[in-house]
Amino acid sequence: MKTRENSTRNISIIGTGLSAIFAARIIQEGSDRKVILFDKARGVGGRLATRRSENGKFDHGLQYFDIESISGIPEIQELIEKEIITSISGSNRFFAPGGMTNIAKYLLQNYQINKEHKLTSISSRDKGFQISFENGKHYVCDDMILSSPIPQTLEILENSQVVISPDTLGCLKKLAYDMCLVVMVEANNKLEKKKNELGLKVGNAKISWIGDNHVKNVSDTVNFYTIHCSPEFSLDNFDKSDDKINEALDIELQSYFHEGYRILSNHKWRYSIPKSFYQLDTSLVLESDGFLGLCGDIFTNGRFDGAIQSGISIAKKYLTYDF
Numbered sequence: 001m002k003t004r005e006n007s008t009r010n011i012s013i014i015g016t017g018l019s020a021i022f023a024a025r026i027i028q029e030g031s032d033r034k035v036i037l038f039d040k041a042r043g044v045g046g047r048l049a050t051r052r053s054e055n056g057k058f059d060h061g062l063q064y065f066d067i068e069s070i071s072g073i074p075e076i077q078e079l080i081e082k083e084i085i086t087s088i089s090g091s092n093r094f095f096a097p098g099g100m101t102n103i104a105k106y107l108l109q110n111y112q113i114n115k116e117h118k119l120t121s122i123s124s125r126d127k128g129f130q131i132s133f134e135n136g137k138h139y140v141c142d143d144m145i146l147s148s149p150i151p152q153t154l155e156i157l158e159n160s161q162v163v164i165s166p167d168t169l170g171c172l173k174k175l176a177y178d179m180c181l182v183v184m185v186e187a188n189n190k191l192e193k194k195k196n197e198l199g200l201k202v203g204n205a206k207i208s209w210i211g212d213n214h215v216k217n218v219s220d221t222v223n224f225y226t227i228h229c230s231p232e233f234s235l236d237n238f239d240k241s242d243d244k245i246n247e248a249l250d251i252e253l254q255s256y257f258h259e260g261y262r263i264l265s266n267h268k269w270r271y272s273i274p275k276s277f278y279q280l281d282t283s284l285v286l287e288s289d290g291f292l293g294l295c296g297d298i299f300t301n302g303r304f305d306g307a308i309q310s311g312i313s314i315a316k317k318y319l320t321y322d323f
């Protein structure tokens with residue numbers, strides 16, 4: 001069978017986090033190919049995550065980021081001009097007043113996105129793929145990019161008709177992420193820290209970071225704090241109930257919020273920040289009938305700028321792929 005003409009090819013991108021967003025944008029800007037995004041979540045952004053709770057909002061994933069290596073990218077300049085992201089005191093370190101999710105919502109506003117679509121398997125079909133989702137839906141596409149964290153990607157590939165070389169599989173299986181338990185609190189007192197600092201780096205065995213959502217302009221309500229637990233505490237307590245986790249943190253939380261606090265929400269990141277990296281390239285193309293690419297922050301530095309670079313990397317490989 002003849003391979004489909006380049007201009008009429010269509011590509012499904014799994015995920016709507018930073019790497020997927022930039023992969024989608026580069027492909028859309030550089031070709032006439034049709035791009036559709038899918039995400040298992042109800043909202044977009046992946047680890048760019050903001051949650052509303054009672055009268056305020058919390059950033060509960062990514063907190064702030066460096067743009068030094070990506071400041072020349074037009075989208076970054078546009079986000080600055082639209083005031084979706086703002087510099088911390090004129091430095092290269094940025095945050096998103098209004099919440100991190102706004103970055104994803106803004107950059108994806110003209111894209112077709114199927115939310116609440118968790119990809120479970122891929123099968124080969126007429127030089128392309130049939131992709132199947134947990135909600136029972138199936139789609140057909142020529143090409144695919146998977147931006148899910150690597151253990152989730154491997155789970156999908158294990159259920160799929162995709163052959164991966166033992167070397168590549170060995171490399172991918174070694175990749176790992178820290179877990180992160182998150183607790184979102186409304187406190188009765190202000191956290192003791194320098195006035196305009198976005199949060200407090202904590203060297204505690206249980207807590208690594210306390211983010212101030214009011215200073216970040218994410219929450220109108222004062223004293224809305226995001227607590228990121230340390231990787232060690234998160235690993236030891238990941239499978240416990242929220243009540244048990246909150247109980248185990250009580251003494252530490254009381255020491256920061258001595259006039260009392262109320263936990264409004266909990267979140268569990270099974271894959272928060274990579275602790276090992278794919279060293280060979282900034283993205284990966286698997287052998288297949290159509291184009292099947294992998295991207296994400298684990299291919300670079302595990303951060304905002306690295307996720308973007310990986311998305312751009314896989315998009316460029318796709319646009320120059322010899323079908």
Ligand SMILES: Cc1cc2nc3c(=O)[nH]c(=O)nc-3n(C[C@H](O)[C@H](O)[C@H](O)COP(=O)(O)OP(=O)(O)OC[C@H]3O[C@@H](n4cnc5c(N)ncnc54)[C@H](O)[C@@H]3O)c2cc1C
Pocket residue numbers: 014015016017018019020038039040041044045046047048060061062063064065066117118119120147148149152156180228269271272273295296297298302303304305307
């Ligand atoms: C708690 C925390 C704190 C952080 N702090 C910082 C920081 O201060 N500075 C910094 O630079 N970076 C930080 N990071 C890292 C940063 O958030 C990531 O590097 C970046 O957002 C990763 O983007 P990504 O596209 O690679 O992956 P993700 O954003 O994880 O995107 C993957 C997407 O795939 C979707 N998905 C997964 N499986 C499926 C499936 N089967 N079907 C459909 N969709 C699927 C997910 O829902 C998600 O939308 C932090 C992350 C966390 C969690």
